[in-house]
Amino acid sequence: xxxxxxxxxxxxxxxxxxxxxxxxxxxxxxxxxxxxxxxxxxxxxxxxxxxxxxxxxxxxxxxxxxxxxxxxxxxxxxxxxxxxxxxxxxxxxxxxxxxxxxxxxxxxxxxxxxxxxxxxxxxxxxxxxxxxxxxxxxxxxxxxxxxxxxxxxxxxxxxxxxxxxxxxxxxxxxxxxxxxxxxxxxxxxxxxxxxxxxxxxxxxxxxxxxxxxxxxxxxxxxxxxxxxxxxxxxxxxxxxxxxxxxxxxxxxxxxxxxxxxxxxxxxxxxxxxxxxxxxxxxxxxxxxxxxxxxxxxxxxxxxxxxxxxxxxxxxxxxxxxxx
Amino acid sequence: xxxxxxxxxxxxxxxxxxxxxxxxxxxxxxxxxxxxxxxxxxxxxxxxxxxxxxxxxxxxxxxxxxxxxxxxxxxxxxxxxxxxxxxxxxxxxxxxxxxxxxxxxxxxxxxxxxxxxxxxxxxxxxxxxxxxxxxxxxxxxxxxxxxxxxxxxxxxxxxxxxxxxxxxxxxxxxxxxxxxxxxxxxxxxxxxxxxxxxxxxxxxxxxxxxxxxxxxxxxxxxxxxxxxxxxxxxxxxxxxxxxxxxxxxxxxxxxxxxxxxxxxxxxxxxxxxxxxxxxxxxxxxxxxxxxxxxxxxxxxxxxxxxxxxxxxxxxxxxxxxxx
Numbered sequence: 001x002x003x004x005x006x007x008x009x010x011x012x013x014x015x016x017x018x019x020x021x022x023x024x025x026x027x028x029x030x031x032x033x034x035x036x037x038x039x040x041x042x043x044x045x046x047x048x049x050x051x052x053x054x055x056x057x058x059x060x061x062x063x064x065x066x067x068x069x070x071x072x073x074x075x076x077x078x079x080x081x082x083x084x085x086x087x088x089x090x091x092x093x094x095x096x097x098x099x100x101x102x103x104x105x106x107x108x109x110x111x112x113x114x115x116x117x118x119x120x121x122x123x124x125x126x127x128x129x130x131x132x133x134x135x136x137x138x139x140x141x142x143x144x145x146x147x148x149x150x151x152x153x154x155x156x157x158x159x160x161x162x163x164x165x166x167x168x169x170x171x172x173x174x175x176x177x178x179x180x181x182x183x184x185x186x187x188x189x190x191x192x193x194x195x196x197x198x199x200x201x202x203x204x205x206x207x208x209x210x211x212x213x214x215x216x217x218x219x220x221x222x223x224x225x226x227x228x229x230x231x232x233x234x235x236x237x238x239x240x241x242x243x244x245x246x247x248x249x250x251x252x253x254x255x256x257x258x259x260x261x262x263x264x265x266x267x268x269x270x271x272x273x274x275x276x277x278x279x280x281x282x283x284x285x286x287x288x289x290x291x292x293x294x295x296x297x298x299x300x301x302x303x304x305x306x307x308x309x310x311x312x313x314x315x316x317x318x319x320x321x322x323x
Numbered sequence: 324x325x326x327x328x329x330x331x332x333x334x335x336x337x338x339x340x341x342x343x344x345x346x347x348x349x350x351x352x353x354x355x356x357x358x359x360x361x362x363x364x365x366x367x368x369x370x371x372x373x374x375x376x377x378x379x380x381x382x383x384x385x386x387x388x389x390x391x392x393x394x395x396x397x398x399x400x401x402x403x404x405x406x407x408x409x410x411x412x413x414x415x416x417x418x419x420x421x422x423x424x425x426x427x428x429x430x431x432x433x434x435x436x437x438x439x440x441x442x443x444x445x446x447x448x449x450x451x452x453x454x455x456x457x458x459x460x461x462x463x464x465x466x467x468x469x470x471x472x473x474x475x476x477x478x479x480x481x482x483x484x485x486x487x488x489x490x491x492x493x494x495x496x497x498x499x500x501x502x503x504x505x506x507x508x509x510x511x512x513x514x515x516x517x518x519x520x521x522x523x524x525x526x527x528x529x530x531x532x533x534x535x536x537x538x539x540x541x542x543x544x545x546x547x548x549x550x551x552x553x554x555x556x557x558x559x560x561x562x563x564x565x566x567x568x569x570x571x572x573x574x575x576x577x578x579x580x581x582x583x584x585x586x587x588x589x590x591x592x593x594x595x596x597x598x599x600x601x602x603x604x605x606x607x608x609x610x611x612x613x614x615x616x617x618x619x620x621x622x623x624x625x626x627x628x629x630x631x632x633x634x635x636x637x638x639x640x641x642x643x644x645x646x
Contacts, residue, residue: 024351024490024493026350027347027350027368029368030370042368045350045352045365045598045599045600049599269635272601272635272638273429273635275368276367276368276372276600276631276632277368277599277600277601278599278600278601308599309599312592312595312642313643315595315639315642316639316640316643319635319638319639319642320636
């Protein structure tokens with residue numbers, strides 16, 4: 001059921017216009033780091049707590065009447081799930097979401113609260129979530145809304161970049177020359193690359209789940225080690241990028257960056273104290289790379305804070321830590 | 324050194340125009356509470372983590388050249404301190420801030436980091452902070468920037484209401500009919516009353532520091548019990564409102580509301596989970612009143628989330644609590 005059209009810059013512009021009709025722009029907050037200002041795009045403030053609402057809205061609003069009637073199936077560790085559920089409820093479409101049994105409790109609860117059916121799969125046991133989703137789609141005639149390997153999803157997430165460019169123009173007198181963003185499967189980063197053709201795009205992945213980093217170096221898609229232990233950045237725990245994402249990333253990103261769990265926790269604490277924002281680990285990955293000095297800031301650097309769905313207990317532990 | 328002109332709605336409009344030149348509007352975030360949408364004004368996302376930056380900017384930009392040269396003295400438990408320090412640094416004005424020795428460490432550190440001189444006074448021991456400030460002003464010829472009993476401060480804080488009205492018009496098709504806001508000395512609430520003449524304004528105070536509530540009922544200014552124990556809502560711990568504030572509040576607010584520490588903690592947790600915002604106790608007081616069902620929501624209800632400066636340890640304790 002996956003479509004094969006290519007995502008385009010025009011599609012990103014269209015997605016941005018559709019998103020702007022329904023969601024106010026999230027703030028672009030200035031943050032001083034070592035005497036320089038970086039601009040933080042607070043996607044954690046979206047209604048579902050993550051940028052994923054953008055791609056889901058763009059995809060579901062482009063379903064045909066027939067497709068709408070048969071519903072959608074999403075696959076997600078939690079944020080895409082909530083994005084699809086939010087858009088589906090708003091449009092009166094039935095949604096089933098395939099989620100890992102070890103997803104954060106808050107993400108499971110929020111997805112159900114938005115009215116979606118949650119179908120669990122055994123991520124720790126190695127069950128293939130895409131197979132589960134394909135089976136559901138065949139049984140129901142539903143449309144698969146992939147979390148990143150989908151042209152609408154890529155274009156929708158790219159609307160983040162359109163907002164960044166407009167806000168930075170107003171606040172700092174020009175568009176971004178550098179955009180640093182968390183990267184799971186590459187939906188957001190590919191979208192940002194289409195949205196910001198004049199900026200360097202730097203994807204940031206968590207240690208052990210750096211398939212995009214290694215793929216960029218190798219020049220071909222390399223999956224993660226099938227026995228890689230889970231990362232605290234659950235939102236970025238994707239085994240492999242896909243061709244539709246990699247084609248864009250390979251053309252635009254010379255390299256990616258990897259951050260450690262300790263660097264991510266430090267970024268969560270920094271965002272807490274300096275921006276008064278709650279970020280989940282994956283949502284803080286790009287900020288972590290900047291704070292750790294892994295990328296030279298540009299004249300106008302944007303950092304995407306991609307999500308804020310984390311359990312209270314987990315966040316309290318991060319705040320209490322002194323590593 | 325306190326001026327005696329009256330704050331006006333025209334002054335609020337002027338302040339809003341000045342603030343808009345330098346600070347993007349903070350987001351007005353929708354929040355579903357018991358099936359109704361309330362609109363949360365996230366002033367915790369201001370550069371200093373609180374709305375106080377507004378009044379400070381309006382006041383300091385209106386100083387004469389002579390006044391600027393002699394500097395300003397602020398009196399604050401922390402958020403006004405940071406607002407004055409931020410504005411002073413930006414304008415090249417010397418600032419000294421009289422702060423209680425028991426202010427949250429993060430507020431003391433942030434005020435110093437903004438370049439202001441911090442002069443501590445013994446709040447737990449009953450030292451009168453206004454006397455300390457007056458003495459400093461006389462010694463230096465500096466201008467006192469009171470935290471709430473000042474027409475510029477009231478007008479500046481009122482710019483929050485101008486933004487709320489414009490944002491709610493765009494998002495919900497009309498201005499607010501109810502504005503619920505945390506109340507310490509009454510600077511913010513008086514400003515909101517001037518900014519939103521058609522809305523009910525409900526001030527919310529912490530248990531034990533409900534001087535405005537009791538004053539509204541009595542029809543005259545009543546201070547708090549001089550032996551009242553400290554409240555977790557340090558930002559709202561003010562012994563008494565003043566005539567310039569009370570004149571407005573008495574004319575516009577039939578009553579105020581009181582919230583308990585447990586209600587405030589519940590609101591902090593709710594904002595964490597549902598808005599992904601870090602709120603300090605005082606910043607969550609108005610939300611606490613709404614969540615506790617103490618005020619009937621209007622057709623378009625605005626709730627001011629006034630600040631987010633809290634120590635990591637304190638916030639971790641709130642998240643870990645199960646009261």
